[in-house]
Amino acid sequence: MEYIRNAFASIIENKGRSFLTMLGIIIGISSVITILAIGNGMKQSVGGELNDMQAGGITIQINAKKTDKYLTGAQVRMIGDEVPEVYGASPTISGYGDAVARYKIPANFKGGNEYLFHDQKNVLSDGRYFNENEAESAAAVAVLSQSEAVLLFGSTDAVGKSFEAIIGGRSRELTVTGVLKSEERDITSAYRYNSGRDKSYQSIRPYVPYTLMTQGFGLAGENVVSYQIFPLPNEQDPASLRARRVTENMMGLRGQGAVNVQSFASMLDSFEKILDVVTLVVAFIAAISLIVGGIGVMNIMTVSVTERTREIGIRKALGARTGSILLQFLLESAMITLIGGLIGMMAGYGLTFIVSKFMSFPPQIRLEDVALVVAISSSIGLFFGIYPAFRAAKMNPIEALRYE
């Protein structure tokens, strides 16, 4: 206890120098904290978004580099029937083109069967989805979101209205059977579009029968290269495993790795991996700065020990044992780095707070990080304090007392 008080007094005694000594530690710790906080915040917010998306389907793709075999729409339907963990499977055939009603708007038509609407994000606000019969018979129907309806027709009241779809020069007249609820964000961007500003990148994504894409617009022939499955709740992993196996069996592609599963879970995984690597790199840089800071502490402590040679001599003459002197200087350097670490932590959180103002996620401050900072910074002090403390402890009292 007495030693801690003494160490603190001596740090206060040399405020300016102590602070400069701490600087390296402060910078190191604050960057560690900032990175940890931003990293965690990013993981949480992006992870959350991806989780939202995961409510939708898992995409199964046939790798065109490994095989030239394809599926048909009927086969995809069969796969959906054979995998017990899914509601069903829908081919996905996309086509880029335009939709024309009030304006000509770029559109990315998404072709599928009726299982497309098992995507949990799709909630009808009006009308109905297209059914199996329409999905398989190239019916000229489409399902839009509210904001897309506003874009095309000027209002959400779009059921029964029709618009012209143009893909690859071919044109068809499509009738809207259903309107989906939009998220607020979509509506505001639709408004912006409507009022004539910011037209450039707005496009719509109407759902249409996949047969319309193949037969009506002549896309992809009869061939399906990717489809989506819609797993039952909490069955994502077994569903995608089984769907892949069934597909490989059906196509005779077992063991060739030609069928890929692209779930949001795996995207989330790879995202986290990237983030982990970034965190690791920055942590490594921070570790170097901490080591440099530690060497700075060692330097200053060595100078301080030399300057206080006389004090050490006095203490020894008065009966301080080697261990007492050692402890005194170790505690002093540990306390310097600990205080530096705590200041660095506060600076780090301040920095995180500022950074988070410019980014869309909240910083995450965790108790483990605080504990980590305390542990790391004080052990840096202990480690780099060993050498100067030993120098102090091993001094000869007679020579130390004579030191001017």
Added chain:
Amino acid sequence: MEKLVDVIDVCKIYNPGENEVRALDHVSLSINTGEFVAIIGQSGSGKSTLMNMLGCLDTPTSGTYMLHGMDVSHMTDNEQSDVRNREIGFIFQGFNLIQSLTAQENVELPLIYRGVSRKERERLAVEALIRVGLGKRMDHKPTEMSGGQQQRVAIARAIAQAPPILLADEPTGNLDSGSSKEIIGIIKNLYKEGRTVILITHDPGIARQAKRIVTISDGKIQSDIINPDADV
């Protein structure tokens, strides 16, 4: 009378070999409890080496030093530290106070190393500071005090834990004559209270205050006399 200090045929040799320096050359000296001894010698006479030896800051090359019945001539550093802490109160020429600590904290220092509880430490330190007439300056730092006052703090530090021996090394060397008188007065009073005082000096005027005067030169004891003029 109990033999407190018993130095038996002690040599201290620096740079053994051709250029060896015999700082102490077969020195024998014993001091009883309650004595007031001055050790006088010119610089280079070996008196500093003798003082370091007596203060357990150094060990002899040969010979034996019995302190309080203990052989302290072959101790480890830590054992010596403990003996210093328990047996000896140092009063140095340069005061040797720690600048960053207050008077009271300086006086408490040896008590900390002895492991005395905080409360007891405070009591002993205050008592000792009052004894040397510094009851009103306990919170002052050395830089805020005169030389005489600093030396009084050092004396308080030396007596706070009531060690058997007070070892004063040129205690008035850095002081003006007024302060010197004060300090010598305090030391004499401590002697009168029954403490054993060893005073090391080069100044015959100071040495004359002691009951017994030991003269050292060239590492040998030249004379060891009872001082009839001592006014104590």
